[in-house]
Amino acid sequence: MIVHKNKPKNIIYRQIDILKATVLATYKEWAAYRSHMAISIFVGPVTFLVQVFIWNAVYSTGNTVSGLTLNQIITYYGVVTIINYLTYDSADWNLQMLIQTGKFITFMLRPVSHCYYAFCQKLGHRLLALWVEFIPVYLLFLLVFKINLVPADLFWALISITLGFILMFLMNYCIGITGFWLTKTEGLRRAFILLRDLCAGVLVPLTLFPGFMQKILFFLPFQFITYVPTRVFIGSYELAGISLPIxxxxxxxxxxxxxxxxxxxxxxxxxxKRFTGVGA
Structure with a gap:
């Protein structure tokens, strides 16, 4: 009997090869259409400016709101904007389209998990976004808007953003999986995106919610997508009256x-078990 001692190592190398090949292919594919991504260079800052105008009006009657100064609010939205460029994900739409059209059947024949493949695609897509979207907007916020975008602790900030990146993917992928039951998930996707952004602190800082809602949000996973990475970036965490070490x-x-x-x-x-390959 022959024992393949190097089998686990070979599997790891194979997964790394798949990772590199998929990331590179996705990067090259989207690089050919990078003008589509470049549009978000304007979307992010414009959305941020709208927030600046709104909060300037809010703070015109006082110096603080729920203990936050205008400068802290502006910094919060600036950090949220750049983190969203890093964690953006469309795995839900991609998966439901494969299921809806029946093209997902091709992935059932491949010797690689579709989830792993989709995650590698996201890595390639966001690597391109790093210089097409993130760096230009980061410099714009830092040099023009004078926002402090230096993390309080780079080590913990990178770990937290990475975890938020993974969590965003997993949540969206789970929404995509519902396509096995619903086939078309557009309505569910839109409702989920609104709920996710609201509960993740994208629309407003979670500390501005009423106390009883903050207690609910504390136990939901959404805060870990954006709110927690943002607070870790800033250097302090508080929610529902609870302050915790980073x-x-x-x-x-x-x-x-x-x-x-x-x-x-x-x-x-x-x-x-429910996939039938309809449309293939």
Missing amino acids: PYVVGMQAGAVIVMFLVYKLLWFLGI
């Missing part, structure tokens, strides 16, 4: 990623 908050974020991965595995196990 390492502890990042640990909670890692726990949320693990839980969402298990949710994905469960939904995938139940959903894949």
Whole structure:
């Protein structure tokens, strides 16, 4: 009997090869259409300016709102904007389109998990976005709007943003999986995006919600997508009257990623049984 001692190592190398090939292919594919991504260079700053105008009007009657100064609010929205450029994801739309058209059947024949493949695609897409979207907007905010975009602790900020990146993907992918039941998930996707952005602190800082809602939001996973990475970037965390050390908050974020991965595995196990390849 022959024992392949290097089999685990070969599997790891194979996954790394798939990662590199998919990331590179996705990067090249989107680089050919980078003008589509470049549009967001204007969308992000314009949205940010709208927030600046709104909050300047709000603060015209006082110096603080829920303990936050105007400068803190502006900094918060600036950090949220640049983090969103890094964590943006469309795995839900991509997966539901594959299911709807029946093209997903080709992935069932491939010796690689579609989730892993989709994640590698996101890496390639966001690597391109790093210089097409993130860096130009970062410099614009830093040099023109004079926003402090230097993280309080670079190490924890990078870890937290990475975890938010993974969590965003897993949540969206789970929404895409519902396509096995619904076929068309556009309505669900739009409702989820609104709920996610509201509960993740994209639209308003979570500390501006009423106390009882903050307690609910504290136990939901949405805060770990944007609010937590933003607060880690700034250097302090508070929600529902609870202030926590940054390492502890990042640990909670890692726990949320693990839980969402298990949710994905469960939904995938139940959903894949329903796929019939309609439209293929």
